[in-house]
Amino acid sequence: MNFDADLIRALQDDGRASIHDLALRLGHSRAAVSSRLRAMVRDGTVRVMAAVDPAFLGQNVLAHVSIRTDGATEPVAEHLRGVTETVLVSAVGGVHDLVTEIRLGTMPALHALLAEIRALPGVVDINTLIYSKVIKGFFVSEYRGGVRIDGIDAELIEHLQRDGRASFRALGEAVRLSPSAVATRVERLISGGVIKISAVEARGLVQRQLSLGVGLNLSGDDDAVIEAIRGWRGIDFAARTLGRFDLVMTLVEPSPGALYEALERIRALPGVSHTEAWFHLAVLKEDYTRTLRAAEVITAGQA
16 A cells, blocks of 8 residues: 555545544554655645536536647647646647646636637647536536625635645634634535535656546446446546537556556446547646635525
């Protein structure tokens, strides 16, 4: 077992899990878990943060864009990193050179942003997949409506986006409420699907884990394939898509051999007719935070 990888996985499942619960899950002492977590946060290996569910923000259009460039990719990547609507930008090896995940409110906004990307110097062509349903994602909490937030909630969310494990006491001091009142509000935000608190592992040029994007074409029962992969440990993200693939997912494993085994397991599933993979060489941006400003708080949750 890999202590660091298992600890990060546990935090991705529940970013606010107590040290006691983490120690029980991992089979290590509380002192060892606490020390290792502090070290990983301090050196930037992992960030634990809250992310607001896209549906709550009115971001009803989520898309995956693959980009082929002519020459160096960095100028295009630099532009994409600065685009507010991108939550992920990654340099990849495969048919394309860059992939980005974008979140917007409407289809016209998507078309406008795609036109902007196509017009960038060095972009040869792009290919777009629209997520019809996110099956698995650490920062998608499946908000179903019915939750309103106020200014204090918005302030709490902003603090949790900076530090998802901040104590209720520290949060209470920041918003001038008791720890118990803060705990009630945070639980309401999580249980209502407004936010999800999870962990992001640093995956830059020096990577601790290897990531592989995979597109699947299906020829049988989509639901059977989805059910088979939903609980797989090495799948960080999976979504049903409209475009050249029926499903797209991200595999994360500690070695090329483990990635190969995971990919072979997917290929062997009944109903999977074709797979295409791309290797994430460097994740250049991964940012799921969003500041809720006063004007947004009034309308948030009504979309």
